[in-house]
Amino acid sequence: MIPLLSGLRVLDLTSVIYGPLIGQVLGDFGADVIKVESPEGDLARGIQPRGPQGDSAMFVCNNRNKRSIVLDLKTAGGREVFTRLLRWAEVFVHNMRPAAIDRLGFGFAPVAAINPEIIYCAAVGFGSGGRYAGRPAFDDVIQAAGGIAALPSYRGQDPAYVPGVMADKVAALTATYGVMAAIAARGRGMKGPIEVEAAMFEAVAAFVLNEHLAAAAFGGPPESAGYHRMFAADRRPYRTLDGWIAALPYTEQQWRRLLEFTGREDVLEAPWFSDPGERSAHIAELYTVLAEEMARRSTDDWLRALQELDIPHARVNRLEDLLRDPHLQDVDFFAPNGSGLARSARQPVRFPSLPDQPDRPAPALGADGQDVLAMLGYDAAGVAALRGAAAFG
Structure with missing residues (x-):
């Protein structure tokens, strides 16, 4: 209290x-x-x-x-x-x-x-x-x-x-x-x-509606509501070799570090990658690449790598994992x-x-x-x- x-x-x-x-x-x-x-x-x-x-x-x-x-x-x-x-x-x-x-x-x-x-x-x-x-x-x-x-x-x-x-x-x-x-x-x-x-x-x-008003906030028709990033099929928890993980590169620098780490220079060289608006329009493609790469390594390997790359990430915790979570114990x-x-x-x-x-x-x-x-x-x-x-x- x-x-x-x-x-x-x-x-x-x-x-x-x-x-x-x-x-x-x-x-x-x-x-x-x-x-x-x-x-x-x-x-x-x-x-x-x-x-x-x-x-x-x-x-x-x-x-x-x-x-x-x-x-x-x-x-x-x-x-x-x-x-x-x-x-x-x-x-x-x-x-x-x-x-x-x-x-x-x-x-x-x-x-x-x-x-x-x-x-x-x-x-x-x-x-x-x-x-x-x-x-x-x-x-x-x-x-x-x-x-x-x-x-x-x-x-x-x-x-x-x-x-x-x-x-x-x-x-x-x-x-x-x-x-x-x-x-x-x-x-x-x-x-x-x-x-x-x-x-x-x-x-x-x-x-x-906070984020999902989207274009409807500017007077677009009701059908224009919806934050498109959220609806990409591969914006989801990702399966690794032995479990599940969440990762969310957001800025250009974060995406660049991850793509360099995974050897996906082909994406870095795409004409739309360096433009924020175009990159946002192609976000579903980026999430699909992320899903493909996550499946190639173990969860622990990814946790270490994402920590070093300074990219937001987390293990996908089940309810029982929360009860054992070390951070929650610390606080x-x-x-x-x-x-x-x-x-x-x-x-x-x-x-x-x-x-x-x-x-x-x-x-x-x-x-x-x-x-x-x-x-x-x-x-x-x-x-x-x-x-x-x-x-x-």
């Missing part, structure tokens, strides 16, 4: 990955994050594999540095406690569909009436004002809608999902920088409620965080001049409920009444 946001009060009404990752990042930077869960708990708690304490690795990896309270927001008592938490909070984050949060009475306008200085972050699937607003959204759906799944089709392959929860994480980090901007604005004197809306579809579309990337985990991926942003503090492990369901209620002013009788009404667990 890095104490840059110490004292910031965050109310987290989120589940699975998209919402919880926002709260975890804020907690990693020192915010006091209270996670409100239903009596059934965050859906992610039950996803396999599960650790000895019963919670899943997915839950534990997205909910460190938080406290947990169980409230049934369908009850009057649960909503009363939640209203007190909204008065306590400086930031409120949820990833419920708009109609669902409105049914509970905690849309932006009612919450702003409860707390006129709230930073209200709605992490939604599709932005309000658009015709898709309110639709259900999960990672695969947004990978498809946002253009990720179709990218392989530009290389003659079938559309495919990235085999990772890409859309949730891109959207979560987008939402987080929106919240951080609001926090900064508050610190610079902005008054009144601030509404932050982060939509998965728009976040992923922006992520994909203490993996560390236990309790909750039954022997290792977790730490917050990747570092502030070397600031002291780290120990992370708080992801909380057991409702583990901090009594403390949170006491903080809100409930006495023993009040807690008992909430339990009796099934509002608090």
Whole structure:
């Protein structure tokens, strides 16, 4: 934990990955994050594999540095406690569909009436004002809608999902920088409620189109979109004699060094090679040469050669290789965080001049409920009444 946001009060009404990752990042930077869960708990708690304490690795990896309270927001008592938490909070984050949060009475306008200085972050699937607003959204759906799944089709392959929860994480980090901007604005004197809306579809579309707008950015037709370098069939991990490697010569000097090393003077002598525009137009041919040459040597031979040639490169790591990667070991990337985990991926942003503090492990369901209620002013009788009404667990 890095104490840059110490004292910031965050109310987290989120589940699975998209919402919880926002709260975890804020907690990693020192915010006091209270996670409100239903009596059934965050859906992610039950996803396999599960650790000895019963919670899943997915839950534990997205909910460190938080406290947990169980409230049934369908009850009057649960909503009363939640209203007190909204008065306590400086930031409120949820990833419920708009109609669902409105049914509970905690849309932006009612919450702003409860707390006129709230930073209200709605992490939604599709932005309000658009015709898709309110639709259900999960990672695969947004990978498809946002253009990720179709990218392989530009290389003659079938559309495919990235085999990772890409859309949730891109959207979560987008939402987080929106919240951080609001926090900064508050610190610079902005008054009144601030509404932050982060939509998965728009976040992923922006992520994909950053380089792929291409000629369409200058007014070309929609069909002119697409960064051609990315669609070359041989821009890919390369097979060596005994494995796989990534190599990416980019400048003329890097290509020249590699082609001289491999004896491909025929390419160096091509009339288009020394002109940047022409070389870019022939990039697919260069990648094909690269693929041919990579297949002639072992992975270790190439790693040594590319290091000496000062050309960007990497071994193609599998998941298990990351867990053994010496650089990640050097920088203490993996560390236990309790909750039954022997290792977790730490917050990747570092502030070397600031002291780290120990992370708080992801909380057991409702583990901090009594403390949170006491903080809100409930006495023993009040807690008992909430339990009796099934509002608090």
